Amino acid sequence: MQQLSGPIKYQEWNLDTAKMAVQEFRGRTGGVMLALHRIQQLFGYIDPSAMTMLGKVFNLSRAEIHGVASFYHDYKTSKPGKYTVKVCQAEACQAMGSVKLTEDIKSFLGVDFHETTASGDFTLEPVYCLGNCACSPNIMVDQETYGRVSIDGFKALTESLSAATSEESV
Amino acid sequence: MSIKIYIPRETTSASLGAELIAKAIDTEARYRNLEIELVRNGSRGACFLEPLIEVETDNGRVGYGPITLEDVPDLFDADFLHGGQHSKALGDVNELPWFKNQERLTFARCGIIEATSVPAYESLGGFVGLKNALAKDSDGIIAEMTDSGLRGRGGAAFPTAIKWRTVADCVADQKYIVCNADEGDSGTFADRLIMEGDPLSLIEGMTIAGLAVGADTGYVYLRSEYPLTQRILNEAIENAKAAGFLGVNIQGSGKNFHLEVFMGAGAYICGEETSLLESLEGKRGQIRFKPPLPAIEGLFGKPTVVNNVITLASVPVILEKGGKHYANYGQGRSLGTMPFQLGGNIKEGGLIEKAFGLTLRNLIEDFGAGTHSGRPLRAVQVGGPLGAYFPESLLDTQLDYEEFAKAGGMLGHGGVVVFDDSVDMAKQARFSMEFCAVESCGKCTPCRIGSVRGMEVIDKIVEAADETERETQHIILKDLCDTMESASLCAMGGLTPIPVMSAVKNFSADFNKGEH
Numbered sequence: 027m028q029q030l031s032g033p034i035k036y037q038e039w040n041l042d043t044a045k046m047a048v049q050e051f052r053g054r055t056g057g058v059m060l061a062l063h064r065i066q067q068l069f070g071y072i073d074p075s076a077m078t079m080l081g082k083v084f085n086l087s088r089a090e091i092h093g094v095a096s097f098y099h100d101y102k103t104s105k106p107g108k109y110t111v112k113v114c115q116a117e118a119c120q121a122m123g124s125v126k127l128t129e130d131i132k133s134f135l136g137v138d139f140h141e142t143t144a145s146g147d148f149t150l151e152p153v154y155c156l157g158n159c160a161c162s163p164n165i166m167v168d169q170e171t172y173g174r175v176s177i178d179g180f181k182a183l184t185e186s187l188s189a190a191t192s193e194e195s196v
Numbered sequence: 197m198s199i200k201i202y203i204p205r206e207t208t209s210a211s212l213g214a215e216l217i218a219k220a221i222d223t224e225a226r227y228r229n230l231e232i233e234l235v236r237n238g239s240r241g242a243c244f245l246e247p248l249i250e251v252e253t254d255n256g257r258v259g260y261g262p263i264t265l266e267d268v269p270d271l272f273d274a275d276f277l278h279g280g281q282h283s284k285a286l287g288d289v290n291e292l293p294w295f296k297n298q299e300r301l302t303f304a305r306c307g308i309i310e311a312t313s314v315p316a317y318e319s320l321g322g323f324v325g326l327k328n329a330l331a332k333d334s335d336g337i338i339a340e341m342t343d344s345g346l347r348g349r350g351g352a353a354f355p356t357a358i359k360w361r362t363v364a365d366c367v368a369d370q371k372y373i374v375c376n377a378d379e380g381d382s383g384t385f386a387d388r389l390i391m392e393g394d395p396l397s398l399i400e401g402m403t404i405a406g407l408a409v410g411a412d413t414g415y416v417y418l419r420s421e422y423p424l425t426q427r428i429l430n431e432a433i434e435n436a437k438a439a440g441f442l443g444v445n446i447q448g449s450g451k452n453f454h455l456e457v458f459m460g461a462g463a464y465i466c467g468e469e470t471s472l473l474e475s476l477e478g479k480r481g482q483i484r485f486k487p488p489l490p491a492i493e494g495l496f497g498k499p500t501v502v503n504n505v506i507t508l509a510s511v512p513v514i515l516e517k518g519g520k521h522y523a524n525y526g527q528g529r530s531l532g533t534m535p536f537q538l539g540g541n542i543k544e545g546g547l548i549e550k551a552f553g554l555t556l557r558n559l560i561e562d563f564g565a566g567t568h569s570g571r572p573l574r575a576v577q578v579g580g581p582l583g584a585y586f587p588e589s590l591l592d593t594q595l596d597y598e599e600f601a602k603a604g605g606m607l608g609h610g611g612v613v614v615f616d617d618s619v620d621m622a623k624q625a626r627f628s629m630e631f632c633a634v635e636s637c638g639k640c641t642p643c644r645i646g647s648v649r650g651m652e653v654i655d656k657i658v659e660a661a662d663e664t665e666r667e668t669q670h671i672i673l674k675d676l677c678d679t680m681e682s683a684s685l686c687a688m689g690g691l692t693p694i695p696v697m698s699a700v701k702n703f704s705a706d707f708n709k710g711e712h
Contacts, residue, residue: 030215055415055495056458058478063459075471084478097480097637098461100420116382117577120542120627121615122568154464154631156421157385158208159613160243160538160545169423173211 027172027183033108033191034168036070046080058084058094062101064161071102084136099151102106107142107149108191111135111184112166115152118159127163130177135184198231198275200252204307205236206392207424208385213265214247220268221249226543228272238393240307241535242294250289253279259286273296273643294563299525300549301533302510306393312432314439317396323441325515329404334364337408341511343519345531349386350376350467350504351579351608351687353597359501362491363409366499371411373402373618374476374495374502377418377425378460378467381580383611387505389547391425394509395432399442399455401511405501406453414455415495416505417472420462429457464635468686469502471637482637483686506535506608525551540577540613541567550595557591560614571616575624575703579608581631582691584626584698604698606691621703626654628695636688641690646680650696657707666708668695673700 037043047068048061061080065072072095081088095101113128135143136148142149156164161173165180167187172179201208203218218234225232239246249271250260258279260271267284274282286292300306317323329337341357348354363371371712375398379387387533391398399528418426433455436442444452458476460466466475470484473495494500514522523531530552536559538545543565545562550559556576561568567573576586584605586593593603600607615624636643653673658667677693684690700707 028213028216055456056478059459059461059475060478063461093480094478097482098463099461100390100462116631116655117581117624117627118383118540118611118613120618120624121613153421153462154635155380155382156207157379158211158243159383159385159540159611160542161208161211161246162540164211166421171207171424172209173208195269 027175027179029167029170029183029187029190031168033187036105037068039069039073041073041075041079042109044073044076045083048080048083052083058086058091062095066101069105071105074103080169108147109187110149110151112151112156114154114156114162114164114166116155118155119163122162123139124163127175127177127180131180134177134181145188147191148184162186198233199600200233200235201277202235202237202250202252202257204239204247204393205311205424205428206239207388207422208239208243209247210424211260214248216265217249217263217268218249220265221271224268224272224432230272230277232277235310237309238307238311239389240289240295240393241303241389241549242292242544243546244544245546247287248286248289251276251279255279256288257290257336259289259292260284261286274477294544295387297562298549299533299551301513301522301525302397303394303535303547303549303625305397306390306514309394311393311428312395312433312435314396314441321516322396322512323400325440325512326400326404327447328515329407330447330451334408334410337358337404337515338364340515340519341408343435344514344522344531345519345526346507346510346514346522347530347597348504349506349510349534349609351381351606353607356503356507357363359491359503360405360408363411363499363501364488366492368499370496370498371409372495372498372500373405373409373411373414374473374500375402375416375505376467376469376472376474376502377416377422377505377692379419379422379505379609380464380467381582381609381611383539383577383613384537384609385539385624386537386610388422388425390505390509390535391422392428395429396436397509397512398505399432399436401508402455403442403446403453404511404515405503405508407451409499409501411501412452412454414453415476416455416457417460417466417476418457419466424440425461426457426664433457442699454515464631465637465688468687468688472502473500480637482639485685490559492690506609527596528552529598534595534607534610536595536610536612538564538612538614541569543568553594555594556586556612557590559595560591561610564614567614569615569616569618571618573614574617574619575615577615577619577695578611579606579700580611582606582687583611583627584692584694585621585702586698587702590702593643606694613697621656621706622658623698625696625707626651628692628699629654632688632692640683640685640689642683643685643692646676646684646689647677647692650680650692654696658709670700
């Protein structure tokens, strides 16, 4: 198991940058979601201050924007770790031992779902199906899916990912 | 002359290291001064053989799989570029019984051609259906669809031609084609495989749907768990546009069709069509009351065809070979072929496209070769998280919409998840309720609250101190499931009782901890 791309480089939160970045979605089909996606891609999360700004851009109330942002599992309102690890919790993976794998991953990383490790490297999330059900159990790290994952494979992967981030910070 | 090597670029292969293998093969070939051409196809659907690498030789395409990074130097030493012998050599892949015993119509090209190439697509019948459709009027196209007997492959199995007819008959300034690619059901991956392996078939199908109903705009609502699929689909859209099969004035016909991929944001409920439309409008993915049907008031209140990926990707072959040809497959009211997806605890899992009518046992034993763990099979869930759990004794049920319904199940999107005897069915039943609680859109009470109460009641059943208490809780669970089934607004709350009650009925011992 080896990650092809390094950690996603997120920018520090900046409301003006966010505002500039979402202008193109005004009047587009599903514009609010396109804007939320874009903000999350840039910063890794959607700062609560974006809600008022988006309301003005799309001529909606802050509550309506918050309603959309809070409905979907993908949108985060706090900064995630350098990598987001999603572990599949759905039936096909359960049939291949994902319940035990999830427990092992939680204890190895020392976090529960929706938490970030003390090192700031990994945020752990549940996911329901990655569409790779004949090669279970599956996990996803950022944009990359891994099949037939064992706890040993996972440990090796996270070690190489942590090493990659510390190299970058040198 | 350079030798063609096919290495799939799709999620299953990538999840097992295919990208690194492709790089390693390229590097090794350079080092050895061998001229190769890497072709990036999709998966043929034999997930258990992925990454499956094929080499074009004088004796046809020779396969090797499943390949790991460590195998690469060995493959070169074994002269795999000329079909040399190797422990992972599979010979001519088409001759493997796993493929030979399938009946591929929708997936005929998938895994065989370079996924996003228009010339490769056309070399195997691609865009013939669209050209035929351009020569017909709306009624002519819909007549072919009626002849085909195609029913929605997303799960509800509604006749596609009737839906199209409804939209075609609406008078409106704007109509839409929306493809439901929010493939959230566990155990299903057919949508992803076709979008990654033969995306042009979906694009062609949507364009034909647009011609049939008079819509010039389409959206593919794609789940965010499929980022690679998004990249491949977008490439295919660009290629189709450049070749004049999409966009303005398609093939000089004066007809237009614009297509865009829209990414979801992680919500199972957005696979429900009205919730999907809300989401596509940029709102919370909460379901709408029906009626009005989306066919009459859909996206932005306009007449909208909402079809599943496989439904739309089956349209080109119907227009290419005729509706009657498609209807020659299958039986009764389940006509054509169905791409079944075999996953979970299975030795040889993947996508099996077959005419309706084979049994669950055929699928699991003949294709799947039994459980991955080698332990006895105990339960099979068909049709995703809202499908019934079948015991071994129901394996002879025919895979057919009506036959499955008679046996108390539903075929849904054709996903089959196998469990061995280590499964605890009370936990599976509880999970069904838990999943419903996590993913409920919250609009109706039976789903939102019922699912939470359901978890609690199942806990009480399992922990019951005596038989009387357990009986009482069983009565409550039954009552709760009745309420959810008849009073929920959509299939999420309405069908969650199916896996729960099927587990109770078929695996009652698991709910009685004392007897374990």
